[in-house]
Amino acid sequence: MAGTAEHDAMRRALANALRGPRGVNPQVGAVLLSPDGEIIAEGWHRGAGTPHAEVDALSQLAPGAARGATAIVTLEPCNHTGRTGPCSEALIAAGVTRVVYAIADPGDHSSGGGTRLRAAGVDVEAGVLAEEATALLDSWLTVQRLGRPHVTVKWAQSLDGRAAASDGTSQWITGPTARSDVHRRRAQADAIVAGTGTVLADDPALTARDDAGSLLPHQPVPVVIGTRPVPDGAALRRHPHAFLQYPGDPASGGLAAALEDLRRRGVQRVFVEGGPTVAASFLRERLADELLVYVAPVLLGGERLALHDIGVTTIGEAQRLAVASVTPLGDDLLFVAHPTPDLAGAGAPRAERGRVGTPSSEGDE
Known part of the structure; x- marks a missing residue:
């Protein structure tokens, strides 16, 4: 011992x-x-x-x-x-x-x-x-065990579960400390994912920045899920890295295919924060390994939910989570949670051992 x-x-x-x-x-x-x-x-x-x-x-x-x-x-x-x-x-x-x-x-x-x-x-x-x-080693282990990148799904919400006010305004639900934490976590990712709805509505830069607004040394590759074109003048087109776009059609396993392509490109850690539809898609397909939920002590009401349909129709189908930590960030709270073992990786077949496209031990390539 x-x-x-x-x-x-x-x-x-x-x-x-x-x-x-x-x-x-x-x-x-x-x-x-x-x-x-x-x-x-x-x-x-x-x-x-x-x-x-x-x-x-x-x-x-x-x-x-x-x-x-x-x-x-x-x-x-x-x-x-x-x-x-x-x-x-x-x-x-x-x-x-x-x-x-x-x-x-x-x-x-x-x-x-x-x-x-x-x-x-x-x-x-x-x-x-x-x-x-x-x-x-969480991201490396996910690649080895599931044959896809490690996926973190993030969203910010009001205390009553809204991502925006009724008129669609959402900046800023959370305070500066929480937003700084998000940018730090973005910089730890290899890719950052948003849906076309978010790209068209909010024109996000999808960059990782410091408190002064300057770019951090490491920038995740921007990824867009959806078929609508990204406008020529979009902030995303000024990102240090050219963005990748995938249709993400759930009927054809689009998210799993996108993750497979990202893995082939060497991406191990994916950060999803592109709106309630994309977040729900990853959860519905059981492709989330970690959830980051930033909760602000404000009430918004209305129909702008922070998370859309994840395929749960009855309480017995609820996706149970294990809460890893609850951290105060200024006036906000950050909940870090993971799917319980019976749900983890359920949306994608485990890769056959030895057939994962990433080396299985240090120094192999």
Whole structure:
């Protein structure tokens, strides 16, 4: 059973993982402990084609210095040869006697490192700080398990569930603190999605900006769902990235097809905030992994609901959610929730393992 020193080392490994770039490969961190529990080396995956986190940590030591050590890793050591060799074999060769990892590698070709290590006589423990590691790798894990990007659906609403006043005005329901939080989250996404109705009605820029209105360094690719053309003078056409447009026809699985194309383009994290119709479409097709609902203490009344029909006709069909957090943002509240396990990913078939178009372990491409 992992002790305090190993839990502390896993927290440090998670921090190390964040030092690596976020992309099609997972962010992974590692820490090596001496037999008496002291940190002797650290590592992280620094990008495609570079040594994996465990090997990066081992490279900090002289030959033989890792003998008897414990390796703490945020993701199960890989068991395959891609552009780099299998980390399980590297740990065995280095004389590591115990390996602790947070979550199992879901890849078909890269998984099995824990089994290989045990077969070589290495003591292996899995699941230490698994929740924290899962949160770190949520988008990568979604791609591996479901074959599509991780989808966050966001909307802002009044306390009575409206997205706009009766005349259609909606700026601003929430306050500046909540809006700043939205832009920060936009900048963490690879793509931002809006429907043509929102594009035509509100002319959004779909950019991520700081409090002064300047563009943040990372900008998500804008995506439009719907068949109506984007006007020549639309703010969207001045976005740093050219926008992508998909018809999104639910009758032909349009959203799933759009997500599949985005995955092929290297998109792992999608941020949906393009109006009540598009938000409802993702929920109706069970394609949402995370919900961000910003609630302002105002009452608007009227028919401008924040969410349109999601296919629920009776209480037994209600989409149940697990609330992860409720955070005050100025006068507003942010609810972060996730579909319960029986609903997660129900709208899209799970990809066959080994056929997902994204590498299944760090450094594969």
